[in-house]
Amino acid sequence: MIDWFISAAHAATQDGGHHGGGGFDPMHQFVINRYTPIELFGYDASFTNASLWMVIATTLVTAFLVFSTAGAKLVPGRLQSLGEISYEFVANMVRQNAGTSGMPYFPIIFTLFMFILSLNLLGMIPIPGLGQFTVTSHIIVTFALAAFVFVGVTLIGIFKHGFGFLKLFVPSGVPIALLPLISVIEIISYFTRPISLSVRLFANMMAGHTMLAVFGSFVVGLGVNVGLAAGGVPLIFMVLLMGLEILIAFLQAYVFAVLSCIYLSDSLHAGSH
C-alpha cells in the first residue's frame, strides 16, 4: 500500500502538484526489473524482481513449515498448529476431491497451493527497498503452472488407463444421438482447462492490484490537490479493498488447488463415471 502511495505521490509531485493524468501508471507495478543479467544457452535467464519475490515467498513458507515442527509437541502451540492446519487443509482437499488414490500426489498439490497462496499474500505486503510485486499477476507464470497441471494430469491419465483415458470424453448415460456433440464439448472443455485455470488467477491478481493502485492515486491526488480530508474517502475504500484482496488471495489459491485436484481425479478415475 505504501508503495502505491509512493508511486502515486511521485507521479503527483512530478506534475508539480497538479495531477494531469498520464504521470501515474497503475500498471507500473507489474514491470519486470532485471537485477542480475544472466544468459543461459542463448536464453535470457536474468534474475529479476519476480525471481526474488519467488525466492522470498518459498523461503518463508519452507522456514515456517520447518520451524513449526521444530520441537514439535503433542499439544501444538500456535505456530505448530498453523503448520498442521495447512497440512490437513490440503490433505482433506485432495482426499475429498481426488479420493485416497489421489494422496500420492498430495505433496505436489500442497506445493502448488502454498506457492500460489504465498505469492498472492506476499503481493499484499510491500517490502522496504523492494516495493511491492505480485508474481501471480503475470499470465506467463500462472499459465506455466496451469500447463504443468494440465500436462501432468493428462500424462497420469494416459499412464493409468491407456486408451481408456479417452472415455473421459464419452460420458456414460448420454443418448447416442447426442454423443458426438457432447464429446466435442467435453474435448473443448478439457483443452481450455489450462487457459481458464491460468487466466482466472492472473486476472484476479492483476485486477485487484490495479484497482488498489488506482485508489492509491486517488488518495494522493485528492489529498494533495483538494485537501487532506478529501483523500480520506478513497483511503477508507482502500482499507476495505485490502481486506477483500486478502480474501481473494486465499480464495484463488484454493480454487487453483481444488481444480487441480478435480482434474487429477478425472485422470485417476477416467471411465468409471
Add this chain to the structure above:
Amino acid sequence: MPQLQPGDFAPQLIWLAIIFTLFYIALSRLALPRIARVLADRKAKLDGDLSAAREAQAAADQQAQIYESELANAKAKGNGTIRSAREKLEAELNDKRRVLEAELAAKAAETENKVKAVLEKASSQMEAMTADVVSDIVKELAGIDVTENEVREALRQGSKE
C-alpha cells in the same frame, strides 16, 4: 501491459521452474514428512491412550464384577448362617419345651392321682365313720343292733332316693 512483454517470458519461466522445483523438493523431502510424523505420532499416542483407557475400563468392570459376586456370596453365606442359627435355636427351644411339657404333664398326672387317692380314701373313711355313727345312733335310739353292712346298704338306698 507489462505482463505481455515476450522478452520477459524466458527469465520468468526459467526461474519459476528452478524455484518451484526447489520448493517442491524442500516441502516434500523436508517440511511435509516432519508434519506427517508429528500428526502420526499424535494419532498413535491418542490411539494408544484410548486403548489403554479401554483396557483400564475393562479391568475396572471385571473388578466390579468380582466385587459384586463376592458381595453376593458373602450375603448368601451370612443369610445361611443366620437361618441355620435360627433353625438350631428353634429346634433347641422346641426340644426344651417338649421336655418341659412332658414333665409338667407327668407332674400334673401324678398330682391328680394323689388327689384322687386322697379323695377316695377320705370318702371311704367318711362312709365308715358315718356307718359307725349311724349304727351307734340306731342302737341308742331304737335299740336295734344293726351291723355296719346293713347301715351302709341303707345309706346307699337313702342317698339313691
